[in-house]
Amino acid sequence: MESIKLFRDYGKVNPHLEDQSPHQQHSASKRRILIFSVSSILLLTLIICIALATLIHESNSEPDESPYLSSSSPAESIKTVCDVTLYPSSCFTSISSLNISTKPDPEVIFKLSLQVSIAELKNLSSLLSSFNDVNSQAALKDCVSQFDDSLSKLNDSLSAMEVGPGEKMLNLEKVNDIRTWISAAMTDQDTCIDGLEEMGSKFLDEIKAKIERFSFLFDAKSAV
Numbered sequence: 001m002e003s004i005k006l007f008r009d010y011g012k013v014n015p016h017l018e019d020q021s022p023h024q025q026h027s028a029s030k031r032r033i034l035i036f037s038v039s040s041i042l043l044l045t046l047i048i049c050i051a052l053a054t055l056i057h058e059s060n061s062e063p064d065e066s067p068y069l070s071s072s073s074p075a076e077s078i079k080t081v082c083d084v085t086l087y088p089s090s091c092f093t094s095i096s097s098l099n100i101s102t103k104p105d106p107e108v109i110f111k112l113s114l115q116v117s118i119a120e121l122k123n124l125s126s127l128l129s130s131f132n133d134v135n136s137q138a139a140l141k142d143c144v145s146q147f148d149d150s151l152s153k154l155n156d157s158l159s160a161m162e163v164g165p166g167e168k169m170l171n172l173e174k175v176n177d178i179r180t181w182i183s184a185a186m187t188d189q190d191t192c193i194d195g196l197e198e199m200g201s202k203f204l205d206e207i208k209a210k211i212e213r214f215s216f217l218f219d220a221k222s223a224v
Contacts, residue, residue, distance in 0.1 A: 078109060107169040111161050118154050121147055136199040143192040150185040157181045 078095045082088040095113055125147040128140050157178045161169040170178075 077105070080106075107161070111158065111169065114154060114158050114161075118151060118158065121151055121154065125151070136196070139195040139198045142195045146188040146192045146195075150188040153181040153185040153188070 075096065078092055079088075082092040082095065095109055097116075125144055128144050128147070160174050160177060163169055
């Protein structure tokens with residue numbers, strides 16, 4: 001799985017921990033959890049953005065030409081969406097965890113994925129609020145504020161998809177609005193990452209490089 005490969009090095013034991021005090025080890029552990037969590041949220045958000053780019057592409061197809069209509073199970077519907085993304089395994093794993101019991105169309109898959117992202121971001125914001133690290137208190141406080149703004153943007157996206165019976169969840173205007181909101185949410189999360197540099201984590205540069213790589217690939221995909 002791409003998500004497993006992305007973070008496979010983060011669980012390795014740091015040989016320098018042996019020379020640290022228990023307090024230092026505890027602080028390092030919290031920083032690791034924090035940065036891993038932020039990166040996981042970023043990855044999930046990127047997957048959702050790529051799925052949205054797929055919806056934009058499919059919206060230009062005639063209904064009879066859409067491959068989603070021929071899917072006979074939730075797994076096949078999800079696979080059809082994810083197969084055209086840059087990281088199909090990660091996409092499929094994330095969306096399949098929703099335990100969808102009926103065959104969804106791509107708009108429903110996107111909406112459910114957005115709900116998962118909101119829930120995960122709320123959990124992360126609560127985790128940040130529970131930390132009491134004097135050395136990084138300002139950065140953590142800024143992150144909570146940035147995540148609150150991200151949540152507002154993602155909730156705006158979700159609200160835009162609330163429609164009455166027989167109405168389409170997405171149209172061109174809504175798609176453009178949602179892309180703008182999600183882009184703003186990602187910017188908020190990037191700002192949080194920048195602030196966390198003050199924590200002095202040795203893993204931050206590596207994580208930022210991976211995030212930038214995903215962002216570059218997404219920009220290339222969404223431009224198609």
